[in-house]
Amino acid sequence: MESAGVHETVHSSIMRCDIDIRKDLFANIVMSGGTTMYPGIADRMQKEITALAPSTIKIKIIAPPERKYSVWIGGSILASLSTFQTMWITKEEYDESGPGIVHRKCF
Known part of the structure; x- marks a missing residue:
């Protein structure tokens, strides 16, 4: 059984929101929880979301050091x-x- 990746789930969730707020949501993706502490995960999320989102949208992944x-x-x-x-x-x-x-x- 295959499940969607985190990046796909984030993208799908944002795309289901009102079109007027999608730009703000893509620019404010906040990583939280212990599983976001893997090295390079924020960069990978940035890359994966950028590949899925419309090319005109700015993607910003926020990964605060205390996110654990x-x-x-x-x-x-x-x-x-x-x-x-x-x-x-x-x-x-x-x-x-x-x-x-x-x-x-x-x-």
Whole structure:
């Protein structure tokens, strides 16, 4: 069984977005997570996305040095926001309402 590569999935996701924001999305591809720490992965992503995207589009891959932990950092920031606290679901709420509580409180 063959799956699409990360570059193909990124390209496909951007192409499914509104045409007015695609240019900005291609110019702001952020790599995050431990598997993005492989040597040369940002350069390869740049090359692969450039080959798939329209030639007039500027591609920019952002690979911050702390990207191994950026998902955790983002979650930590989100959890510390006062507006996010209203979306927290206690175990009791979940036990009482089931999975539907997520849609009622978060969307």
